Every structure is written in structure tokens, then in C-alpha cells.
Amino acid sequence: MKTFIIHFLIAFFGSYIYFEYGQPMFPYNAIWAVVVAVFIMFILWLTTPSYHRSYFHKLPKAISFIVYFLKELVVANLKVAYDILTPNYRMKPTVIALPLAASTDMEITLLSGIITLTPGSLSIDVSADRKVLYVHTLYIKHNDLELAKQTIKHGFERRLLQLTR
Amino acid sequence: MLEDINFLLIREIISSVLIIIGVMFMLISTIGLLRFPDFYIRMSAITKGATLGLGLILSGMGIYFNEPDMFLKVVLIIGFTFLTSPVAAHVIGRTAVRNKIPFWDRTNLDEFKDYLHKEHNVHRDHERDNKQV
């Protein structure tokens, strides 16, 4: 995680400095900037087995996690938009108690932040013994609370724990 | 071949499409802010729509200007909004629960009763303490 942030910052500012102060061989636009940044990250990724072995396997999972998260964001936004624009409410708001497998501070913070950033769900509080996360959700399929919990646990939490552990 | 393409026109088209989609998301979120019946539903549905719309508008602007400086600033703004919006939503939601803002009457609160009971008892303890002092 720390290595990923450092590499991302190096790639981002490297691409910025290359296009601002160097003599770039491409015309500047957004596509080439992203291509150069991805290229720098790829070079850094190839050097990682010498000092941080697990990062070498984790980066593809991280990319798939980000893509999955963006897809969830757009899909949930469209669902909420449909509910706003049609006259009847389809939603059944529910507060579910989600049992947490994440234990450290950073995992809980990341998980609740990601749950809050998805429309239609809002993480309200963590219980005092840090075992349960209370989540306010709008859409429950077939009134099945266990199914909704399993969806969040298998979708977000499993992928997040694969990255941080 | 490459010189024949009007790059400015292509950038303008991409930028217009992104801005229109972003503005639509923002308009829909604002209509929802007026329409939804309950504070928590508004909170969980609205703020994120606005964040996504803002991201789309800003990236459209970055593509139109096509300069490294502008790209850096746009990525900074998008990063700040995506970092701070869930934290603000979480803090406001928890404050609302502590202040006994009522839920919608169709909300299913079965698993939340223990927490609410405990939380409101804590409140009563505090009020009693204040009276004694």
C-alpha cells in the first residue's frame, strides 16, 4: 500500500516534469500523459521483486479492484438516478449490522470510506468493540438481509483484505 | 495524414460530452435532495452523485485545456473531493444519529435497535450529570 502510493506519486510527477520541462517527443495531450505515467509505473513495478516481493503480485489485483469500484460507482449512481426521476419509490431503506473481518485501523477506515462513496449506502458507526459496522443501505434484494451482507463482504471486503494483508 | 485532423474540434466534442453528463448527474442529485423523504436517504444518495458529477466536469475541463499545469490542478481537485466527501458524509451521519434525527417510518431498523437504545441512554446519563453539576 505504501509502496503503491510512493510509486504513484513518482510516476505522476515524473510525467508532469517530463512534459513541462523536458523536450517531449510526443505532442502533449491527456492520452500521452497517462501513457507516460503508466510506463514509469510499469518500470518501477518490474524492479519491485528485489525489495518488496508481495507487491509484485498485488498490483494486478489493485487495478482490478479500482476498475470494479468504478463500475459499482456508476451502476449504483444510475440506480439512484432512476429512483429519483420516476414517481414511485422502489427503495426499502434498512440499517444492517455488518460483521467485520478487517481489524486494523487503516482497513476499517478504507472499507467504511469505500462503502460511503458508493451511492445508496452510508456507513454510520463502528461498535465499541470494533466487530460490527452499521451500514444504512437503500436497496435490499428480496428482503434478504443475509444476501446483502454477503454481497458487501464478498465484493469489497474480500478484495480489500487481499490487498492489505 | 495526422495534420488533417482538427484536434481542437475533437477536444471540444469530448469535453462537451463529459460536461453534459456531469451536469446531468448534479441536476439529478439536486432534484433528489428536494424530493427524498428522510435525512439519511438524502445523505446516502445525494452527496456521492454530486462527487461523480464534479469529477466528470473537471476532467472535461482538463481535456479541453490540454496543458500539464491544468492537468495537475484538476487531479488535485478530484483527489481532494474523493478523499474528503466520504469523511464528511460519515461525520454528519453519525452526528445526526446522536442528535436523534428521526428515520423514515418505512425504514427497517431491526438490527439497529440495540445501538440506538445504548446511544440514547448515554445521552440521558450526560443530561443527568449536567443537572447535578
Added chain:
Amino acid sequence: MSFFSFTLIFAMAALSLCLIMTGIRFAIGPSLPDRITAFDLFVANVIGIVAIYTELTGNEDFIDVAIILSLFGFLGSISFAYYLMKSTR
């Protein structure tokens, strides 16, 4: 008038409509957290308007305002919530 400036002016009008509707929620909001939510959305709308104004006039100085605003809107809503939490206890 090209289609591009038409798009920008349409977006500006739509965001102004958003500001008016958010102001209505700010006025009628039954509780203080509702008003904080409306304030959050207000700041997001103003950032969008600043971005579109920058694109319409081509003056790049205004984008710094949007950076500062995106940080200070967060500080404003957090401090409101903190004040609310302290004042009831």
C-alpha cells in the same frame, strides 16, 4: 455561436438552477444536519461553476479558487458537525 459555447452556457444555467434548489432545501430543511448537507452540495456546485467559468473565458487564474474551495468546504462541514455534536452533549 458555436455548439461548444452553447453547451457551456447550458451547463452554467443548469448549475444555477441547482444552486437555487439547494437554497430552497437550505431554507426549509427541518433540522440542522439537513442544512449542513445542503451546504456541502452548495460548495460542490460552486466548484462546478468556477470550472465552467474558467473554460468559458479561458482565464486560468480562477482554478486556484476551486482548489482552495474544495478544501475549505470540507473544513466547514466538519466544524459544523463537530459543533453540533458538542452542543447537544
